[in-house]
Amino acid sequence: MTQVCLVGAESVDLRYELLSRETARAALATYDLHEPFTNTVAVDTVSLGAAVSLLNDLNWYLVRFTEFALVREPSISTEEWLSRDLAERVRDGDRPPEATDSYLRIHGVDDDTLVEPMYATRVDGAVPEYDLRDVDDTLVVRVTDGEFGG
DSSP: OEEEEEEEOTTOOHHHHHHTSHHHHHHHTTSOOBOSSTTEEEEEESSHHHHHHHHHHTHHHHHHHEEEEEEEOTTTOSSOEEEHHHHHHHHTTSSOGGGOOSEEEEEEEETTEEEEEEEEEOBTTBOOOOOSSOOSEEEEEEEOTTTTTO
16 A cells, blocks of 8 residues: 655644545545644555545645645555655656665654654665654655755
């Protein structure tokens, strides 16, 4: 299963905003919604293509109510996420899955809340340690070269 995670903008209750609008509610109706982090909405889809299609269907709402969208495709990585742009490139065949791990955005996770990202590249094949502050955990997102560094 490919997972999609929408991360709400700071001043927005993402679940409320999505479910209070008929078109977004209809697009999400067939999915079981869960909240892996504070102010997120996540769903499991059947494939990378279905995940990207769902994001495209929700684009109007994503632009207004989210900070970013993530996709986790188990055939690429079971632990790391892809940015929406990178997921689209892989789906479209513009980027081979094995060439997705160069650029990283590493978020700290503190009390189930995603905190400021650190941009990094792998060092000898390993993910660098998050060092912006003490956190409970980290979330690694593979990004495109254009997204690297914000």
